[in-house]
Amino acid sequence: MYHTNSKREFSIKFQPQMQILRPSIHSRRANIIVKFQDLYGFAVEGNVDDVNILNEVREKVRQQGRVWWALEASKGANWYLLPQVSSLAEGIALKSSLKLSTLANAITLKRLIRKGIPPVLRPKVWFSLSGAAKKKSTVPESYYNDMTKAVEGKVTAATKQIDHDLPRTFPGHPWLDTQEGHAALRRVLVAYSFRDSDVGYCQGLNYVAALLLLVMKTEEDAFWMLAVLLENVLANDCYTNNLSGCHVEQRVFQDLLVKKCPRIAVHLEELEFDVSLVATEWFLCLFSKSLPSETTLRVWDVLFYEGAKVLFYVALAIFKMKEEELLLAHHVGDVINILQKTTHHLFDP
Numbered sequence: 276m277y278h279t280n281s282k283r284e285f286s287i288k289f290q291p292q293m294q295i296l297r298p299s300i301h302s303r304r305a306n307i308i309v310k311f312q313d314l315y316g317f318a319v320e321g322n323v324d325d326v327n328i329l330n331e332v333r334e335k336v337r338q339q340g341r342v343w344w345a346l347e348a349s350k351g352a353n354w355y356l357l358p359q360v361s362s363l364a365e366g367i368a369l370k371s372s373l374k375l376s377t378l379a380n381a382i383t384l385k386r387l388i389r390k391g392i393p394p395v396l397r398p399k400v401w402f403s404l405s406g407a408a409k410k411k412s413t414v415p416e417s418y419y420n421d422m423t424k425a426v427e428g429k430v431t432a433a434t435k436q437i438d439h440d441l442p443r444t445f446p447g448h449p450w451l452d453t454q455e456g457h458a459a460l461r462r463v464l465v466a467y468s469f470r471d472s473d474v475g476y477c478q479g480l481n482y483v484a485a486l487l488l489l490v491m492k493t494e495e496d497a498f499w500m501l502a503v504l505l506e507n508v509l510a511n512d513c514y515t516n517n518l519s520g521c522h523v524e525q526r527v528f529q530d531l532l533v534k535k536c537p538r539i540a541v542h543l544e545e546l547e548f549d550v551s552l553v554a555t556e557w558f559l560c561l562f563s564k565s566l567p568s569e570t571t572l573r574v575w576d577v578l579f580y581e582g583a584k585v586l587f588y589v590a591l592a593i594f595k596m597k598e599e600e601l602l603l604a605h606h607v608g609d610v611i612n613i614l615q616k617t618t619h620h621l622f623d624p
Contacts, residue, residue: 314394315489315568316449321620328622332569340393346383355384356403385580391624392576398491405579406507407499419495422466433468433476437461444481451485460485463498467505474505477514479559486563490572509583513558524558525551528590535591539601548607553614557590565618573624593617 310320319329346354392400402408415421441457450456463484468476483504487497505514512520529550533540543550556564561578562571577585594601597617604610 312449313568315486316451317445317568318447319567321622325620325622332623336391336393336569339387339391340395343387343393343396346387350380353403355380355400388576388580391573394490394572397572397576398496401490401500401575401579402496405500405503407496407503410503410506411499419466419498422469423462426465426469429469431468431475434465436478437464437468437476437481440478440481444485451489456485456488459488459494463488463494463501466498467501470502471505474514475516477516477518477559479556480514482560482563486568486571486575504579508578518559521555521558524586525554528554528558528587531587531591532594536594536598539594539598542602542604543610546604546607546610548610552607552611554590558586561586562589562618565615567619567622570621570624593621 307323308320309323309326310318313319313329321329388400411418438461441461442452444460445451448456451460460481464476464480467480467484468474480501484497484501487500488494491497491500510520510524512518513524514520529540532543532550562574565571566574574585574589593614597613600613601610604613
């Protein structure tokens with residue numbers, strides 16, 4: 276049975292109750308499934324508790340937005356760039372030659388970013404702090420347009436794979452899964468495949484570029500964010516043909532799991548569970564296929580400022596959060612199901 280409330284724009288599906296005894300309030304709430312679209316147009320499905328979490332998160336985002344706007348009002352619109360400190364680590368390393376106010380800005384900025392960049396400010400803050408703006412400034416203004424025109428109609432192994440993956444990239448999304456959305460995503464991916472022939476195109480980049488398009492609003496800005504991500508932020512060779520960089524990340528993560536979560540690591544080894552079964556998609560898609568969109572973008576907020584280490588932090592946190600449940604798993608399939616269910620419902624960043 277479906278009940279549609281046009282004012283709220285979601286439908287509620289009541290699951291049939293099989294118990295003879297009257298179910299508890301908690302179990303009844305858990306069986307009410309709510310469907311709606313999130314801020315970026317993705318379909319979300321969860322129970323009433325999930326919706327309450329999302330409402331709390333939205334309120335925190337609004338509060339955080341007020342903090343950012345207050346800083347812009349008091350320090351200036353681009354206070355985090357004047358003078359620019361690309362990271363807290365760099366700020367500390369150069370503290371002898373930097374003014375105290377600059378260091379204070381860097382510390383403030385790190386804390387603010389970890390609490391989340393307001394969605395309306397994300398495009399500007401990402402573009403500036405990631406190095407994308409600086410990278411774009413080193414080439415002629417018409418670089419992206421010239422590139423897309425120059426490669427139009429050219430067919431390569433990369434363009435064939437891109438065309439194959441377009442309809443499989445967030446199917447059902449109200450913009451990405453349209454002719455216009457496919458065309459925009461194709462132009463960004465094809466242009467980058469010609470910019471860096473070593474990378475060309477690798478499956479996983481379609482999800483990353485698609486989410487960048489939704490956040491950045493323009494193809495050109497999404498292109499430069501993709502460029503700085505692959506050329507400066509992430510480890511080398513993550514997306515080359517042999518995925519050597521990704522394999523290195525898997526080994527590093529396995530070592531971290533042994534060090535930080537030894538009980539889990541021992542149990543998973545007994546089950547002959549390889550972390551690559553889940554972590555490959557996490558690292559190649561930067562969690563965009565696994566976590567809800569706002570949670571993914573909160574990870575990316577930190578990624579573009581502090582670097583790729585945040586990917587390991589998040590992966591470890593997911594395992595750690597479900598430690599007791601994972602220790603009770605008897606099969607590899609159980610572990611995968613626990614982790615997938617967990618990531619898909621991590622609505623609270």
